[in-house]
Amino acid sequence: MAEPYVRTRIAPSPTGEEMHIGNLYTALINFVWARKNQGKFIVRIEDTDRTRYVQGSEQRLLQNLKDYGLDYDEGPDIGGDYGPYTQSERLDLYKKYALQLVEQGSAYFCFCSQQRLAELRQQQRKQKIIPPKYDRYCLRQYSKEQALSLYQQGKPAVVRLKIPQNQSIEFIDEIRGKISFDSSLIDDQVLLKSDGFPTYHLAVVVDDHLMKINYVIRAEEWISSTPKQILLYKAFGWQLPKFVHLPVLRNPDRSKLSKRKNPVWVSWYLKEGFLPEAVLNYLALMGFSHPEGKEIFSLQELIKVFDIARINPVGPVFDLVKLEWLNGEYIRAMTDPELKEKIIQYYNRFFNKQLDKDLVAKTVPLIKERIKKLSDYWFYCRFFWERPISYQLNLQPHQELLARIIEVLSTLSNWTADEIGSLMVNLAKKQGIVTGKFFMVLRVAITGQKITPPLNESMEILGKQECLERLQLALKHKG
């Protein structure tokens, strides 16, 4: 179902890590939902944790998004172009809103040291008070005016949200339906840290409101922090967005998809030879299904048929094997010239290798239905560039046969796959050798490998002279 005006966003953190495939999944759904409704898809860099900040990681995150074709629509002006929103550039805003909450009594200053908080937690744990919560010492100790004045004198302080007690907080998750929490279980969240930076909870609510985000689409792990944010929306008197919590991608053992058990960086998939479109298509199959049961469809088609209501709440296992199959389907669906370009670009970008364009063009038809990933190209076609240095079959027992082959092939003037083929089949017959065995010897002699693209065509591409020279080498080769 289409919505009249939709604004979505993703909020990556520049911590130095590459973009996680789970984040790409979230980005995809946000992107698609915005596109479907002619809305806007926004990127907001959440760099409020200075201890984890790693310089330059925004650029990498943005590059990841670009590589997969998920471009964002809006952002602050940066000299003609627009960049993503960045929270560290909006500190005054968060502070202003935090102080507003203090002023209206929805939040308060807290001067407790990290040490006291740690001790408090430890003590509570010992007394089996669950969950451990801040004891509101500072709220009881200081009046609003006293606290404000201490803060203005520069006493290190945080601002905490005063969570109401014994209140049931309900919200609708667009995928799961009604979810409710008891507010008494929620700690008085820190909104503004002592370094003046906001915490996630404050920044996300302020920004989502200011940026008019009306669909908060994020991973399931955020469900339990949603009530805190709802309380903030209410304290400000702002209208709530709709919440959509996406299932989390899983390892085969069903734990949350992690780098220890799976390749998770989106750049890894590219380097491994997966196509961005195939990865996106595969991701779309996670928790979602095409209404007509199709498994292979473009981003454009996804946008057309996508509906949040069709998303499952179940955390799906990420299956690399199925992704490989899908990638193979995408490769086979390409035209030869397209595939040629992809292969050339791929080896250039990731291996700094300049492949001869004509040679790639000639070999592409031979391997198109054999490769699943761009990286498989080299497995099949390496021998076009390099002579074999070893042989996967012992050729010693076949010396006489090889000599015979050289003899016969030398006479061939019309060096085409068909001619080579019929000549060799005749020879095999004359020698009384099963064709399968015969061609295996020839195959290994020419390529070094037992698994290759079609032999006759390969030999045509290599050329008569090169083939004869290789056969001579095979003849001389010992062991």
Place this chain on the structure above:
RNA sequence: GGCGCGUUCGUCUAGCGGCCUAAGACGCCACCCUUUCAAGGUGGAGAUCACGGGUUCGAAUCCCGUACGCGUCACCA
């Protein structure tokens, strides 16, 4: 541990009270094609719909409990 969310073939999914003696895809197995490897074609194995109670003439589908899994409980996001 508290709270929250989830549970259909090994995996991804279809299913939204009768069409389900549960369908498709990946993977697996067999056969066909075949000069290796693929691709393609045909067929097959594979889920008592987690379990136990209800509701109903009738439940994979609705309700409740149990088990299991996952998530979350920071001046991290």
